[in-house]
Amino acid sequence: MIYIILFLEFFKIGLFSVGGGLATLPFLKELIDKYGWISQDELLNMIAISESTPGPIGINTATYVGYQVSGVLGGIIAVAGIVAPALLIIIVIAHYFDKFYERPLVKGAFYGVRPAVTGLIASVAFGLGRAQLFNPGFTGLAFFNIKAILLFLLLFFLIYRYKKHPIVYIVTAAIIGVIFKF
Numbered sequence: 001m002i003y004i005i006l007f008l009e010f011f012k013i014g015l016f017s018v019g020g021g022l023a024t025l026p027f028l029k030e031l032i033d034k035y036g037w038i039s040q041d042e043l044l045n046m047i048a049i050s051e052s053t054p055g056p057i058g059i060n061t062a063t064y065v066g067y068q069v070s071g072v073l074g075g076i077i078a079v080a081g082i083v084a085p086a087l088l089i090i091i092v093i094a095h096y097f098d099k100f101y102e103r104p105l106v107k108g109a110f111y112g113v114r115p116a117v118t119g120l121i122a123s124v125a126f127g128l129g130r131a132q133l134f135n136p137g138f139t140g141l142a143f144f145n146i147k148a149i150l151l152f153l154l155l156f157f158l159i160y161r162y163k164k165h166p167i168v169y170i171v172t173a174a175i176i177g178v179i180f181k182f
Contacts, residue, residue: 002070003077009035010062010081021050021057023117024082025124028061037069044128052170058082151176 009031017024025047032043043061050060059079066078100106133149135142155169 003074006066006069006074006078007081010078011084013058014082015085017058018113018117022121022124024058024061026120029124037065040131052167147180
């Protein structure tokens with residue numbers, strides 16, 4: 001029974017997470033709230049790992065969650081679930097794309113989906129930022145996670161200023177985290 005649930009939940013994520021890996025984050029958060037298969041901290045760690053390893057966030061996280069829930073077979077089934085909708089949709093789109101792309105309805109749909117995906121990603125980014133940069137329930141300076149805020153500002157500046165490959169910043173953040181015991 002768990003395999004069916006894994007497949008269907010990740011199929012739903014794959015079906016509705018238009019826009020790539022970051023668009024899966026709201027659905028993964030909902031999955032955590034619904035089943036408690038992994039913790040919020042584990043999701044944050046998976047995002048960090050997924051951003052620094054080959055492969056999409058959704059697939060890497062599906063593999064991890066599926067494995068946590070039901071071992072290797074659970075990981076395989078979760079990945080199959082998240083990949084199946086894209087595979088089916090691409091097959092259909094490839095067949096009909098040239099016939100329908102120029103139609104106003106199709107162009108309008110693509111135009112409307114982009115801001116929605118941007119909003120979904122921004123919402124998750126805001127939630128993740130709030131969870132990492134602030135300490136809810138505390139008052140005064142304790143409310144702010146000073147180390148995390150300083151690291152965030154430093155990396156934001158470096159990314160904006162120097163435009164290096166993302167792995168440079170991920171490794172830098174990891175080293176700083178080890179040195180300063182984040």
